[in-house]
Amino acid sequence: MSERQEFVPVRTDRPEPAVLCVADVLALPVVQRGAPAVLVGGVALDAGVRWVHVSDSADVARLLDGGELLLTTGAAWPTEPGALRRLVAQLTRVGVSGIVVELGERMPRVPDAVVAACAASGLALVALAAEVKFVAVTEAVHRALIDAQTAALRERQRLHDLFTELSLRGAPADVIVSEVARALDVPVVLENPSGEVIAAEALRLPLPAVLRPGTPEGGDRVPVQARGVRWGWLVAGDGPPHPAGRATVLELGATALAFGCLADGEGAWSLLAHRRLLDDLLGARFAREEDIASRLRRLGLDPAESGSRGLVIRAEGPAEPPVERARAAGFAAVGARRGADIVLLLGPGSLTDAVVQRVADGAPAVVGPEAAGVLGLLASTRAALALAARAPGGEAPTVRRVDDRPLERLVSALHDDRRLQAHSEQMLAPLLRHDRERRGDLLDVLAALVAHPGNRSAAAAASHLSRSVFYQRLALIGELIGADLDDGETLAALHLALLARRRDAPATR
Known part of the structure; x- marks a missing residue:
């Protein structure tokens, strides 16, 4: 089900990283000539650098807007430890990326108070043992920023072209999700508003770990919506920064998905998710039972519960799987059409003939035996499909059960022998x-x-x-x-x- 209401623009809570970080600046040849020594590093070196600012003033903080890497000799800095701590605190408050101090006669070593204050506030601190031209550093950083921004623009355009082409070609949701995951190099999941998983790309991770409910810790999510309708969420796990920006990649993918929903209707997602899952289950293409079990759970059906079974309805024509009728009858259900059959996977419940006829809307149906687990559910569905394929002559009963055909059950159980x-x-x-x-x-x-x-x-x-x-x-x-x-x-x-x-x-x- 989609959500129809008015929305304000939604973006990820985490700001996009800058195109350069402190570590990138330190790696520049002009900086390396100064023999940089990292006094406070670690995650502090990941801070984004928007620009470099050169100043020896102790009152420089009022001239900064945040994101600057401060280059200084410390010539005008105070010497009293308390004043130095206040200086670092001011720089931290305005959001500088870090401090690079060129050592010399005025400051042969960085004061302990500055090192301790930077370490306490997580502010990168680097000492240059040799003299460098600050103007050369500024020029090098400017070129690097321009190059990175140009690369980011090229990558945004490439992705824009990619997702536009996917939209125009009518690519299914799972293809778009896979492209988003490959672009970000992290697992990506597409959920509907009810939390059911429509498509997922786990990349190198186990699928059950990716399909745990909720946004992965540190991950991002953007809505898939258009014209006041929200169809779901595109969720990405935590991962490395992307040249075009993680949020930008997700939003491009979400836009392509929204175009698909506008073209195909809001029911297309559920049909896709159910059909692909049944294709993988019945085609035996899944590598592990846990993967299918995880996908079933995210569609509302827990195969571990005893009493699950397959139900096959002989319904010619374009009729859609009666998943909602099955759910209205109290069953967890996943369903899709396969050839002349509609296949339903049903959770535990009392499946009397009257209930079967109501779910099947009077069409001939075959009920598989009760089972537990993915393999049991697979065997139940295969047995129902096999019995459904053997249409009896004469007046056929509306509801047939594999349990009433013991030889059929035996053949189904020994199918792989x-x-x-x-x-x-x-x-x-x-x-x-x-x-x-x-x-x-x-x-x-x-x-x-x-x-x-x-x-x-x-x-x-x-x-x-x-x-x-x-x-x-x-x-x-x-x-x-x-x-x-x-x-x-x-x-x-x-x-x-x-x-x-x-x-x-x-x-x-």
Whole structure:
């Protein structure tokens, strides 16, 4: 759900870093010629430098606006420790980036009071053992600032072009989120106003760690909004500064996402998140169960709870997954369309036939067995898909359950066992070869037989064949596979082989 209201501009609370910091200035060759010694460093060297100011005055603080790196010989500084501490305090209050003192006859060493005061206030302090031309330092810093600003402008333009192109091409939200993460080199998450994760790019971090609710400590977030509508938040973890500014990168990505919402509608995000998750789950493309579990939890479904299951609805046409109907019935739900099916992952709850019919809006539905964990939920959904693919002949029940089909459950549980596939291929190979070479229907006849094992008249009707022709087909099947179709064990083995072969039917439609 989007939020519709009036908004004031929202930016990150953390100011963008300057294009140069104290450490960058110290690395300049003209400064290195002065043999700089860092007396107070650490994080203080990360302070942004907006400009350099040259002054020996003890009253220089009133001339500064903040962000300046002070170059001085200290010639006019007081000598009394208390006055020196007050001087450092004034410079700290106006927000200077740091102090660079050129040592000489007037000040052969930086006074202890200045070192202690800078350390206490976190103000960078550097001593130059050799004489340098302050004008040369100023010129070098000016060139570096111009170069950095030019690079920042080029990077902003590059990113602007990139996200504009993504918007014009109709790139999905997850592609835009990935581009933002790569630009910032930090994990990025897209959330809707309810806190559900629409897309995430974890880069090198474990996905569960990135998907913990709440903004990562020290991270940034910007709203995705336009025309008084807020669709969600773009959240970035803490990381290195960016030439174009972290907030600028996030805002460019958020703008591209907002254009996508205007074009596709506010429901497109949820459809994307649910579809990609189901594709990854059913396609077995996820590397770890924890990744899928984390994504499910951020969509409101905890797979660790016992009683979760898959539900498959046979709904032709463009109908959207009835996730809201399932939630209205009291279930946590994730859903997406897959071919001719709508697949729902449901949390625990009483899933009676009446509830299933209400969620499915009267369409035929198949209920998977209860399960726990990602693999259990996967097995439940696969079993429901396999049973849904086997449309029964005649009047089909509106609600079918895998629990009522024990052999189907067995095939679903053993789906990844190559021995089951070998059994299917070995038993059915003669029939498959016959049907392929002669465009025959032996496999369909066999399927009708195992569906009506005690009623061959019904099996013949399901095959749309006369009884005499049906019996001829059965005799040919028995001859080709060298088995007696009246034998119960043989019939069970053939049924198992058919189920194993059809097990992949939903993925191939």
